[in-house]
């Protein structure tokens with residue numbers, strides 16, 4: 214089986230042009246087939262503020278009313294995705310930037326209203342990702358760059374968390390490729406003490422996740438990130454890592470951030 218790396222880059226790195234440039238150089242240098250998935254939540258929040266639309270987040274998910282959907286579509290599918298593709302092209306990577314609506318790559322279902330109405334937020338299931346279409350792009354020598362915008366197949370765009378997209382894409386591709394999922398963000402990995410750079414937790418087993426949550430070691434955006442990461446492992450993805458974007462070249466020696474195992 215050929216190898217495939219699915220790399221997700223978080224909003225705090227995208228927001229810093231020097232760090233983003235270095236990350237895209239390192240991404241381009243990685244051997245084998247690759248798919249890049251990006252967020253950009255921080256930039257969407259900032260643009261929203263300047264337009265008078267305050268961000269509302271619940272458990273790491275953005276409440277996406279119609280105004281917010283317009284903003285996130287402009288920011289994720291337009292500004293960030295197209296700039297990233299242009300930068301990758303300049304570095305010799307034949308990138309193609311896509312939403313989930315393009316080629317029907319990711320079809321989502323609008324999250325049902327229960328206690329909270331999340332608005333135009335899309336949830337994914339095991340049939341959401343069109344692995345055959347992604348495979349054709351890879352076989353054509355292209356590097357897919359996917360943003361956090363999906364669709365419902367009935368003309369409605371939806372906002373889907375980029376960590377969730379990365380996990381679902383990795384699961385779907387794992388039947389075709391020997392797939393690794395690598396979450397890159399601004400910290401060295403999962404830290405025992407978020408203020409101590411030397412406190413990296415090198416390995417987390419699935420059963421330890423609850424304990425880390427209960428101890429308060431992981432909080433905020435790290436909880437859904439770990440949940441998505443373990444979902445990928447449960448569903449056949451070979452290797453899952455969470456680490457610092459600057460340290461991506463170390464993935465070659467499997468010496469990168471926190472490794473998650475069953």
Ligand SMILES: Nc1ncnc2c1ncn2[C@@H]1O[C@H](COP(=O)(O)OP(=O)(O)O)[C@@H](O)[C@H]1O
Pocket residue numbers: 222223224225226252254273397398399400402403404405406407430431432433434435438
């Ligand atoms: N133990 C931990 N180790 C590292 N980060 C943590 C931890 N607990 C909480 N976090 C928070 O999780 C955040 C990462 O989640 P998120 O903002 O969703 O990531 P991304 O930038 O990839 O979108 C970090 O910026 C950090 O503030």
Ligand SMILES: CC(=O)N[C@@H](CCC(=O)OP(=O)(O)O)C(=O)O
Pocket residue numbers: 222223224225251252253254255257273274275285334335361372373374375376
């Ligand atoms: C539904 C939902 O929450 N979508 C996310 C999508 C962007 C994202 O995931 O960005 P980061 O990876 O930079 O956090 C949001 O709008 O914030």
